[in-house]
Amino acid sequence: MNFHGFAVVWSERDLILRGLLLTLEIVAISSVLAGILGLTVFWSLVQGGPAIARLVKAVIDVVRSVPFMLLCYLIYYGLPSLNVTLDNFTAGVTALTLYNAAYVAELLRGAWKAQPPEAAEAARALGFHGWGLLTRIVLPPVVLDAVPMLGNQMIQVIKDSAFLVIITVQELTYAANEIQATYYVPFASFICAILLYWMLCLGVEGGVRGLLRVAEVRR
Amino acid sequence: MGAIDYLALLAGAGNTIAISAIAIVLGSPLGLMLALIRWAKVPGLDGPVAILVSLLRATPSVTLMLLVYFALPVLGLELPRVAAAVATLALGSMAYNCEIWRGALLAFPKDQLDAAKALGMRRNLRLHHIILPQLVRSALPALVNEMTLLIKVSPAIAVIGVTDVTRAAVRIGASTYQPVPPFTAALAIYLVIIGALVLAQRLFENRQLTRNAA
Numbered sequence: 001m002n003f004h005g006f007a008v009v010w011s012e013r014d015l016i017l018r019g020l021l022l023t024l025e026i027v028a029i030s031s032v033l034a035g036i037l038g039l040t041v042f043w044s045l046v047q048g049g050p051a052i053a054r055l056v057k058a059v060i061d062v063v064r065s066v067p068f069m070l071l072c073y074l075i076y077y078g079l080p081s082l083n084v085t086l087d088n089f090t091a092g093v094t095a096l097t098l099y100n101a102a103y104v105a106e107l108l109r110g111a112w113k114a115q116p117p118e119a120a121e122a123a124r125a126l127g128f129h130g131w132g133l134l135t136r137i138v139l140p141p142v143v144l145d146a147v148p149m150l151g152n153q154m155i156q157v158i159k160d161s162a163f164l165v166i167i168t169v170q171e172l173t174y175a176a177n178e179i180q181a182t183y184y185v186p187f188a189s190f191i192c193a194i195l196l197y198w199m200l201c202l203g204v205e206g207g208v209r210g211l212l213r214v215a216e217v218r219r
Numbered sequence: 220m221g222a223i224d225y226l227a228l229l230a231g232a233g234n235t236i237a238i239s240a241i242a243i244v245l246g247s248p249l250g251l252m253l254a255l256i257r258w259a260k261v262p263g264l265d266g267p268v269a270i271l272v273s274l275l276r277a278t279p280s281v282t283l284m285l286l287v288y289f290a291l292p293v294l295g296l297e298l299p300r301v302a303a304a305v306a307t308l309a310l311g312s313m314a315y316n317c318e319i320w321r322g323a324l325l326a327f328p329k330d331q332l333d334a335a336k337a338l339g340m341r342r343n344l345r346l347h348h349i350i351l352p353q354l355v356r357s358a359l360p361a362l363v364n365e366m367t368l369l370i371k372v373s374p375a376i377a378v379i380g381v382t383d384v385t386r387a388a389v390r391i392g393a394s395t396y397q398p399v400p401p402f403t404a405a406l407a408i409y410l411v412i413i414g415a416l417v418l419a420q421r422l423f424e425n426r427q428l429t430r431n432a433a
Contacts, residue, residue, distance in 0.1 A: 069377070
């Protein structure tokens with residue numbers, strides 16, 4: 001084991017840091033957008049008739065059976081055929097959002113089905129509907145129950161974001177690969193990237209635990 | 220897209236399936252081994268295994284792929300592309316499988332083990348005749364789920380130039396200047412592979428159910 005490689009990576013820490021920040025930015029934007037989109041799909045599943053529910057479920061099932069990298073290619077290289085051209089960052093965020101929104105919708109549906117139906121029925125009878133029903137009655141217990149799984153999904157977003165290296169988004173893996181290619185220190189540069197990904201994932205896990213503890217105290 | 224292109228996609232599918240299958244065959248037992256180490260709390264190994272599994276589970280497949288492919292030669296181990304691809308997928312699969320097996324082990328009813336001990340069964344015998352048969356059945360849904368996840372990250376092997384379905388599609392798209400048809404065909408192929416896995420799992424579970432009922 002030589003430490004020369006790690007010294008080289010340290011001297012290029014700005015590059016790594018920029019990659020890490022871009023990864024964080026991508027993960028943050030995609031997670032928020034996927035959350036909103038997933039919530040919308042979930043709500044259309046709950047509110048809509050059986051036809052809508054079947055259609056949405058079919059779309060969710062297809063998205064969940066497709067490799068993320070393929071979706072990435074399809075959006076980046078395929079959309080220009082339909083005269084929609086996205087730059088690589090936008091294409092990457094779009095792919096991450098669409099892919100993970102399907103999972104979020106499915107997670108929320110699962111958590112919703114596990115809830116007793118009486119609360120929503122009682123709220124409806126008391127005149128709750130639409131936005132008020134969603135945000136005050138339906139979502140609080142559903143989201144609380146889904147927090148650990150939503151955290152896992154966010155870890156998935158972090159890991160999937162590395163695939164964006166194939167459409168040359170300059171995120172963490174791209175930065176590590178740059179350093180590897182310039183100085184030929186593959187071991188040190190990729191190990192550093194992997195350790196940083198690990199820190200991010202441990203951070204999410206810690207955040208989930210913290211949230212659950214706060215929820216437990218306030219309950 | 221001509222007939223040759225479809226053949227190229229099918230050849231890619233063959234590679235995806237073969238490499239994923241080998242990775243699963245290697246990753247599952249390795250995962251079981253790690254799970255047994257953690258379950259038995261083997262001193263000196265328990266901690267490092269826990270750290271390794273946590274690290275691997277947080278590692279993106281592409282990054283791990285690049286590490287294995289570029290770093291191993293530096294450490295003096297020259298691997299052909301396909302071997303690096305198998306090793307990467309197997310490592311990821313091993314980490315996920317470890318958690319699945321460990322979950323199943325922790326949920327295993329203790330009274331059965333106590334009964335086996337009371338009857339004088341040795342540890343190996345208990346493992347082979349009491350634990351493993353039931354473990355496989357209870358862990359199966361999660362294991363199949365992990366196999367579908369493995370196939371979904373398998374395009375990472377295209378990054379180092381292994382011609383799987385995704386890479387075949389990229390090549391066809393680049394040479395015909397029409398990326399949508401090959402990508403759509405590739406999408407259909409993945410749907411079939413993953414659908415077949417899920418179907419096989421359902422058939423297996425149904426057979427188990429009827430066998431248990433009989």
